[in-house]
Amino acid sequence: MAAMLTITARLAPVLLFLIALLPWPAAAGLVKVETATALRGVYLIPDAESNTVRVSAVFLAGEADSDAPEGLAHYVEHLMFWHADRVSSRAFHSRGGNAWINGIITTYYNEGPTTELDDLFAFAGRLLTPLSLDASFMRDERRIVAREYDLRISENPKRRFREQMNRTLYGANPVGRSVIGTPQTIDAFDLDMAERFRQRHYVAANMVLLASGNLSEDTLRRKVEDVFGDVRRGAANAQGWRDAALLDDLSRTIDATDSRIVSSAYQFSSLSHWTGSGDRLQDMYTIGFLAELLGSSLPGGLAKPLTINDFVVSTFHVRLDWKLRDQIQFYFQARPDEGVAPETVAAKLHESLVALADSGVPERSVERIRKRFTQEAARRGEEPDHILGRAMRNLTAGLDPNDPADHLQRIATVTKADIDRLIRAVTDRHRYVEVNLTQEGS
Numbered sequence: 001m002a003a004m005l006t007i008t009a010r011l012a013p014v015l016l017f018l019i020a021l022l023p024w025p026a027a028a029g030l031v032k033v034e035t036a037t038a039l040r041g042v043y044l045i046p047d048a049e050s051n052t053v054r055v056s057a058v059f060l061a062g063e064a065d066s067d068a069p070e071g072l073a074h075y076v077e078h079l080m081f082w083h084a085d086r087v088s089s090r091a092f093h094s095r096g097g098n099a100w101i102n103g104i105i106t107t108y109y110n111e112g113p114t115t116e117l118d119d120l121f122a123f124a125g126r127l128l129t130p131l132s133l134d135a136s137f138m139r140d141e142r143r144i145v146a147r148e149y150d151l152r153i154s155e156n157p158k159r160r161f162r163e164q165m166n167r168t169l170y171g172a173n174p175v176g177r178s179v180i181g182t183p184q185t186i187d188a189f190d191l192d193m194a195e196r197f198r199q200r201h202y203v204a205a206n207m208v209l210l211a212s213g214n215l216s217e218d219t220l221r222r223k224v225e226d227v228f229g230d231v232r233r234g235a236a237n238a239q240g241w242r243d244a245a246l247l248d249d250l251s252r253t254i255d256a257t258d259s260r261i262v263s264s265a266y267q268f269s270s271l272s273h274w275t276g277s278g279d280r281l282q283d284m285y286t287i288g289f290l291a292e293l294l295g296s297s298l299p300g301g302l303a304k305p306l307t308i309n310d311f312v313v314s315t316f317h318v319r320l321d322w323k324l325r326d327q328i329q330f331y332f333q334a335r336p337d338e339g340v341a342p343e344t345v346a347a348k349l350h351e352s353l354v355a356l357a358d359s360g361v362p363e364r365s366v367e368r369i370r371k372r373f374t375q376e377a378a379r380r381g382e383e384p385d386h387i388l389g390r391a392m393r394n395l396t397a398g399l400d401p402n403d404p405a406d407h408l409q410r411i412a413t414v415t416k417a418d419i420d421r422l423i424r425a426v427t428d429r430h431r432y433v434e435v436n437l438t439q440e441g442s
Contacts, residue, residue, distance in 0.1 A: 012241075030403040033217055035224045038204035038233035040105045043213050043391065043401055044220050045212035045384045053213035054111040056388065057124040058395055061201035061207070061237045063103045064174045064323075068197065069188045071145065076194050077101045078141050078377020080109060080202065083133050084126040095119055103179045104239075104323070104396050114214055117223060123217045124209060128202060131195060138191055146186050153180055157437060158265055158333065159256040165433045168252055173244050175323045183428040203234025210391055210401070212384040239398060243326045246271055250431040264439070266313075266342045267333045268349065270432035274328040274425035277418055281399050284416045285410045287320045287328070289369050290426075291418075294318045298365040305352045311337055312348050320426075322397060330426045342436040357427040361419045373411045377404065 033042045040060070063073040081099045095112030110123050131138070153160050163178045170176025180186075213221050276283035295305035295318045306313050316334040323329060336345050380386040381404045391401035402410070 001168060003424060004116075007052050024216055029405070030391065030401055031217060032400075033221055033224070035228075037228040038231055039207050039209055039224070039228055040205055040236070041208040041400065042220070042224055043208070043210045044213065044215065044217055045210065045387050046217075047213050047382075047384050048190045050213040050384070052111050052113055052119060053117060053170040053211060053215050054109055054384070054388075055120045055124050056107060056109040056210040056212075057127055058108075058208040058210065058392070059106045059127075059202060060104075060206045060239070060370070060398070062106050062169060063177045063179050064241055065201060065237055065239070066174070066177070066197060068193045069181065069185035070178045071149075071185050072189055072193055072197055073103075074101050074179050074181070075142065075145050075189050076197050077106050077108075078145060079131055079133060079138055079194055080127055080198065082137075082141075083129075083131050084108065084123045086126070087386045095123070097123070101179060102396060103120065103175070103177065109390065117215075120269060121227045122230050125231075128204060128207065128228075128231055131191075131198060134174075135191060136230045138194070142186055142189055142239055145180070145189075146183060147316075149180050149183060149186065153178075155260070157256070157261050158267065161254065161256055161435045162267060162269075162331075162333075164254065165267060165435060168254075169250070169269055169271060169329070169431055171246060171250075173246060173324070174241050197297060198432070200235075201237055201327070203236075204228065204231045205233045205236035207400075208395060210388060212388055242323070242398060245326060246324065247430060250433070252433045254433065254435045256435055256437045258437065261437060261439055261441045263314075263335050264332060264342070265335055265435075266345045267331075267435040267437065268346065268432065269327050269331045269434075270426070270429035271324075271327045271329055272347055272427075272429045273326060274322075274422060275326050276322075280392070280397070281402065282410055283418075284322070284394070284397055284399070287322060287413050288373075289366065290419050290422050291318060291320045292369050292372070293361060293365055296365075296369075298368055299362040300356050300359075300365045302349070302352055306334070306345075306348060310348065312340055312345055328425055330332070330429070331345065340376075342434075352429045353423070357424045361416055361423060363416055366414070366416050366419060370411060370414065374408065377408050377411065381407075 033044050035042050060075070063071065066072045071399045077099050095110045097108065099106070099108040099112030108127060110120050112120055153163065166176045202439065208386050209224060293300055294302050295390065302318065306316055310440070313334040313336050316332065319331040321329040321331070332349060334345055336342065387404065394401050
């Protein structure tokens with residue numbers, strides 16, 4: 001083990017040198033722009049060849065920060081988009097956009113030609129103003145949210161039971177709340193609840209602005225200061241729920257049936273104690289390496305023991321989330337082959353994870369993943385959407401966006417030792433919930 005660690009440590013400078021030789025467009029990247037405003041952060045992703053500009057406004061607040069009926073933050077997202085979307089007396093405008101929420105952050109974006117810059121930034125500015133929609137329209141919007149529940153949750157049994165798993169796994173911690181809610185909670189929303197949430201969280205101290213496209217740093221700074229120069233800071237969201245320590249044991253199995261599913265499904269989710277290395281952003285890269293390995297057919301991955309050797313499952317999905325500061329969540333979903341019992345899948349999954357934790361992650365697999373990630377970064381590094389997606393991932397984790405150069409360096413410095421510690425933590429679970437979902441009568 002010590003020898004392998006020494007090899008890894010010596011490889012890092014070589015990898016950094018090789019990365020420096022990769023072609024990298026001078027205009028690509030992410031620039032933090034200092035402004036005379038109270039916004040939490042302003043970033044530019046320049047793209048001189050683009051004919052459009054996208055302005056994304058991210059609020060570091062979501063359902064995890066709500067104490068109202070489940071789904072209120074999503075309802076507020078709907079209302080605030082329509083509130084911000086007005087365009088003077090014009091019936092038509094050139095920009096287009098949307099909004100989304102993942103339970104931890106809420107994002108609004110608009111994109112349009114450079115001739116519409118004033119409109120794009122005005123939309124973002126209105127997100128920090130009180131709701132000014134017709135009251136009956138806002139109440140009617142609950143029906144739209146309820147329809148989303150029908151489409152995404154009610155008619156999707158696997159998603160519905162995953163939400164139930166999260167509620168059970170996280171207990172009273174608000175990070176386990178449903179983003180959309182339930183028909184009962186949606187019907188309970190009122191406008192006072194929505195306005196209280198807006199007042200508390202839609203403030204400059206919680207807002208990060210990311211502009212991408214054909215825009216200069218000076219132009220971005222001027223537009224931001226024109227729109228947000230006089231906006232008060234407000235109170236930053238502390239996201240105190242991240243510091244919770246759910247260390248008590250929990251073992252729960254849910255046997256469920258739904259006639260609408262085509263094939264049975266096995267879902268498993270667990271929480272394990274993991275503090276990381278101390279550099280939270282670097283730890284996100286360690287998580288990314290392990291998730292990539294587990295979802296692959298590389299030595300140490302789950303594809304061979306689960307689908308090739310024993311034909312236990314037809315398809316599977318693995319995910320690792322780090323929502324709470326000292327807790328790593330492992331999520332696994334599989335479609336067992338016909339005649340394979342969920343208990344068989346559970347046993348094989350546990351056996352494979354324990355074997356990997358005992359033996360350690362194969363060094364050659366770590367380097368294969370490092371090469372894969374490095375090549376992807378070199379290939380897609382200049383794509384604004386790629387940089388923007390990584391920024392959203394960081395903000396969801398409570399971290400600042402990082403630029404492509406830092407991204408490459410962190411890929412190069414992930415260590416086998418850190419991945420080994422992480423897989424041992426995942427295996428040493430203390431809370432878990434599993435769902436055996438089958439058709440009725442099967």
